[in-house]
Amino acid sequence: MCDVAGNRNRVFEIFGIPSTALFGQLLIGLINGSFYALLSLGLAVIFGMLNIINFSHGAQYMLGAFVAYLLLQYSGLGYWPALIVAPLIVGITGVIVERLFLQWLYKLDHLYGLLLTFGLALIIEGVARNQFGSAGLPYTLPDSLRGGQNLGFMFLPNYRAWVIVASLTICxxxxxxxxxxxxxxxxxxATENPTLVRAFGINVPRMITLTYGFGVALAAFAGVMAAPIYNVSPQMGSELIIVVFAVVVIGGMGSILGAIVTGFGLGVIEGLTKVFFPEASNTVIFVIMAIVLLVRPAGLFGRRA
Amino acid sequence: MEQRVADTLAKKPSVLRGHAETIAFMVMVAALIAAPFFTYPLFLMQAMCFALFACAFNLLIGYVGLLSFGHALYFGWASYLSAYSAKAWGFPPELAILTGTATAAICGLLAGSLAIRRQGIYFAMITLALAQMMYFFALQAKFTGGEDGIQAVPRGFLFGLIDLRNEATMYVVVLVIFLAGFLFIYRIIHSPFGEVLKAIRENEQRAISLGYKTDRYKLVAFVLSATLAGAAGATKAIVLQLASLTDVNWPMSGEVVLMTLVGGLGTIFGPVVGSFVILLMQYKLAAVGEWVLVIQGVIFVACVLLFRRGVIGELANKLRIRL
Structure with missing residues (x-):
């Protein structure tokens, strides 16, 4: 083998695995981890204020991707404007949802919030399937983020590097x-004691509404970033949200930083599993959840014992 | 004097009220015996399997206050094992159903002992995540037949004698299984054990302070619920002669929540009515395809916002009886 030119990747082996495959999966792991982190962060922020587990989070992530797709198809707005506009639009729908539906549930058992947002998720996914079918739609990469860098040991596509940096920044x-x-x-x-905070003259209900809008916008932001990597499809959110639930159980929702670390960490572990034990890559996060529940029932960053 | 009048007024309907559950049960049994003469027995058998599934789910949410969002695990895996043992090992139907049910009981014990380690909203997320894990196992395992599922499961001969290919015979068997499961759940709810479960639902801390080991009660209730859900899934596999990924996937877990919610959480007859309503809706709306999903979502939202007691819950509340 002659590797004179040097601009080709130098392949070496780690535990019998070619380095390009290893680093490639690590990168995919980091990408998935960014989505886990963004989504579990949004779930944690919403849960903190509203005491509701937002089951429609995955559907709103999917909605973000679809809004970006529609903006490109029908109004010619490209990736960069969509990155701002799509979360804004989806965030506004979130505000409407909170005012119309969720605000009536705060005094009830938490379970009703979960059930209602599950219903919303079914509605959003069902409408998307009717309009666009189940097959995925492609979303073209912005020109400015095409290509990639050769790091010597692996090829790093610019877009993937951007996704990791952007989500880290947002987190x-x-x-x-x-x-x-x-x-x-x-x-x-206001999370600790809403009544007292209201007494200080802060408009808590408005804060709750905007928090939900913000959490939903985070999900949509993740959706826009996911659009060029995965196909835009109606069911892209529903499977992701279940994994994110497992991430949230592992990390516990008490800590923002905990959600971010757990998200990225589990993404990487999942990527590595794909290299060393591909059959388990779908289930590894759930298995970790089971182990964490056995060893530390409150979760890694959980506050309550 | 006034007191006496009030007493007689209160007593007068109490004969009926005290027996409301018995009367409702008689009506249900009579309806299920008469129904196959008016509509497709296959539909009714499927509906009874789902009704038992929903009743089993309701045992947890309605009487212990635990929302399991992963009950498809027990229904689906029981269905797989029942179908596989009947088809590949040539088990007679009663053994196949037992095998499936036992599988669900074991799964319930494992998943339950993990899930009860966290409360409230986490409990729902854990049960959902564990069910999704087992869905992936079903997707990858060889014996489940992947996307095809296990098809053409033989119904066989009950106790080696009674031919279940006969629709009427099969109907009677399913009816017996459903009624046995229903009465068993009724018995659980009205036993001293059931009273402790309700105490945990109302105030777990208080139940603990009274000396009850609530975790054990919750685990036993979870295993019972999983086992009965398994019995429903195992029977369904024999009736429809099919076990597939639909039975273990998360929409199935959502569907059983919907059935129970529509009928009425924490009512004995609610899940039965709910599962018949939802299944009937699915049959009638089969032509509109994906809109079924949207309609189910709308029903969820409407039930949570306007109609939290469900059909039977509202009825019982209006008539001031227990159903």
């Missing part, structure tokens, strides 16, 4: 806003 930004700013302090206070 850390969200963490910063909630844990380190005045707005976040109000939010955390």
């Amino acid at each position: 850390i930004g969200t963490w910063f806003v909630i844990e380190r700013t005045r707005l976040g302090a109000n939010l955390r206070a």
Whole structure:
């Protein structure tokens, strides 16, 4: 074998696995991890304020991808504007959903929130299937993010690098806003004791509405980023959301940073499983969940014992 | 004087009210005996399997307050094992159904002991995630037949004697299984054990402080519910002669929640009515394809917002009886 040119990847082996395959799967793991992190972050933020597990989170992620697709098809708005516009549109639908439906459930058992948002997920997915069929639709990559970098040991497509950087930025930004700013302090206070915070003259119901809108917008943002990688399809959200639930159970919803770390970590572990033990790659996260439940029932970052 | 009048007024309908459940049960049995003369027995048998499934699910949500979002696991895996043992091992139907039911009981024990480690909303997410894991196992395992499922399962001869290919005979067997399961659940709910379950539903902390080991009660209830769901799935595999991925996938878990919610959470007859209503809807709307999904979603939203007691719950509330 002559590898004179040097611009080809130098392939070496780790535990009998070619390095390109290993790093390739690691990269896919990080990408999946970014989606897990973004979605579980949104779930945690919504749960903190509304005490509702947003089952329609996966459907709203799918909605984000579809809005981006429709913007490109019918109004010629490309990827970059869609990255702002689609989460905004989906976020507004979230605000409407909260005002129309969710606000009546806060005094009831948590289970009703789960059931109602499950119903919403069925409606959104059903409508999407009727309009677009079950087959996936392709979303073309923006020109500015085509191509990739040769890192010597692997080929790194620019778009995938962008997804990881962007989601990390959004995750850390969200963490910063909630844990380190005045707005976040109000939010955390309202989670602990809404009545007291209202007494200080803060409009808590409006805050709850906007929190839901923001959480939903995060899901849509993830959806837009996912559109060029996976096909845009009606069922892209429903399977993802179940994995994200497992991620949330593993991490516990008490900590924002915990959700981010768990999301990325599990993505990487899933990627590695694909290399070493491909049969288990679909189930590894659920198995980890079972182990965590046995060893640390409250979850890795759970507050309650 | 006034007191006496009030007493007689209260007593007068109490004869009927005290026996409301018995009367409703008689009506249900009579309807199920008469129904095959008016509509397709196959549809009715399927509906009875789903009714038992929903009743088993309701035992958890309605009487212990635990929402399992993964009951397809027990229904589906029981269905697979029942179909496989009947087809590949040549088990007679009663043994095949027992095999499926036992599988569900074991799955219920394993999944239940994990899920009860967390409360409330986490419980629902854990049961859903575990069911999804077992769905992937079913997808990858050889014996399940993947996308095809296990088809052309022989109905066989009950106890080696009675030919179940006869629709009428099969109907009687399914009716007996359904009624046995239904009465068993009724017995559980009205036993001292059932009273403890209801205490846990109302206030778990208080039940603990009274000295009840609530985790054990919850686990036993979970295993019972999984086992009965398994009995429903195993019977369904013999009736329809088919076990497939639809039975283990998450929409099935959602469907049983919907059936119970429509009929009325925590009512004895609600899940039965709910499963007949939802199944009838699916048959009538089969032509509109994916819109069924949308309609189911709308029913979910409507039930949660406007109609939390469900059909039977509202009826019982109007008539001030227990159903």
